[in-house]
Amino acid sequence: MGQLVDGKWTTQWYEPDPDGRFVRSEAGFRSWVRAAGEGSFSPADGRYHLYVAWACPWAHRTMIMRALKGLEHAIDVSVVAPFMGDQGWRFNAEVEGATVDKALGGEYLRDVYLAADPRCSGRVTVPVLWDTQQRTIVNNESREIVRMFDHEFGGVARRDVDLAPPALRDEVERLIDFIYEPINNGVYRAGFATKQGAYDEAVTALFEALDHVEGLLGQQRWLAGERMTEVDIFLFTTLIRFDLVYHTHFKCNRKRIVDYPNLWGFVREIYQLPGIAKTCNFDHIRKHYYQSHETINPHRIVAIGPQLDLDAAHGRERLGGVAARAMIFGE
Numbered sequence: 001m002g003q004l005v006d007g008k009w010t011t012q013w014y015e016p017d018p019d020g021r022f023v024r025s026e027a028g029f030r031s032w033v034r035a036a037g038e039g040s041f042s043p044a045d046g047r048y049h050l051y052v053a054w055a056c057p058w059a060h061r062t063m064i065m066r067a068l069k070g071l072e073h074a075i076d077v078s079v080v081a082p083f084m085g086d087q088g089w090r091f092n093a094e095v096e097g098a099t100v101d102k103a104l105g106g107e108y109l110r111d112v113y114l115a116a117d118p119r120c121s122g123r124v125t126v127p128v129l130w131d132t133q134q135r136t137i138v139n140n141e142s143r144e145i146v147r148m149f150d151h152e153f154g155g156v157a158r159r160d161v162d163l164a165p166p167a168l169r170d171e172v173e174r175l176i177d178f179i180y181e182p183i184n185n186g187v188y189r190a191g192f193a194t195k196q197g198a199y200d201e202a203v204t205a206l207f208e209a210l211d212h213v214e215g216l217l218g219q220q221r222w223l224a225g226e227r228m229t230e231v232d233i234f235l236f237t238t239l240i241r242f243d244l245v246y247h248t249h250f251k252c253n254r255k256r257i258v259d260y261p262n263l264w265g266f267v268r269e270i271y272q273l274p275g276i277a278k279t280c281n282f283d284h285i286r287k288h289y290y291q292s293h294e295t296i297n298p299h300r301i302v303a304i305g306p307q308l309d310l311d312a313a314h315g316r317e318r319l320g321g322v323a324a325r326a327m328i329f330g331e
Ligand SMILES: N[C@@H](CCC(=O)N[C@@H](CS)C(=O)NCC(=O)O)C(=O)O
Pocket: 001, 002, 026, 027, 053, 055, 056, 057, 058, 059, 088, 123, 124, 125, 126, 127, 140, 141, 142, 143
């Protein structure tokens, strides 16, 4: 684990605030691909390249949106190896499920950042959307990459589905914000806390939010109501990792997701959609978390984890609403 400072790699762990709280830094590349042709990044088949880690919930969001929109043919993907050591994310095609850097051929993910900006400073994170034409990073913030795939690649995408439609847009934004701090980032805030008070604060807010969402998903099929939207993907990528790693490794162990009938059914409905199971690499998820965070797990032992029956009937039809399979795949 490390970061770039003025183009130089430094090996340093996350710096907590004085109260031991984990502080996540802002993504640095924030340009947009625009369908309307404003600006210099326009959508095109084969032009953009996506860098991901199968382990990472933020990268996972973009892989799910790519699959649901039918963008696999248009946006190729390079996958880093699960272990993130002192040198940061690394490409190693000898590890099953990982690839070389197909766009640039470098050894480390930081080489992609340095190709975009030789004097780059900041954390070297996945996901990264790379433009093969201008040879630069367009964006490295998952929320924005998801939105671009959803709205800006219409001419290229094989499936005509909108997961943040105008009538629901404000509600989707509100819900994305609502789940971000206590849930998506909350598991990290619990896991990376270096003082008891910081951990207590994070883990309490996390389970309060999960309890709330459990109640909501007992009344309606999706977070924004009748139909699946982007925010359901954002919740899913945290929940699918929860019982395997966050529960044990990040000490989020008041309950498991399987103990929440509505959350667990919700996870299964999304997991069972065409193309989603193959975006869930449980081997990379387990190895990445348990092996990479030496301060939390110094001997890097990978915990066995529970056996999850993700293919069991999800039973979400009883809530009415729109089945995602019908909405997206017309089945
Ligand atoms: N805000 C970013 C966060 C991305 C992020 O933190 N990714 C993690 C992997 S789960 C990473 O690459 N961390 C490397 C580091 O912090 O050095 C997003 O949502 O895209």
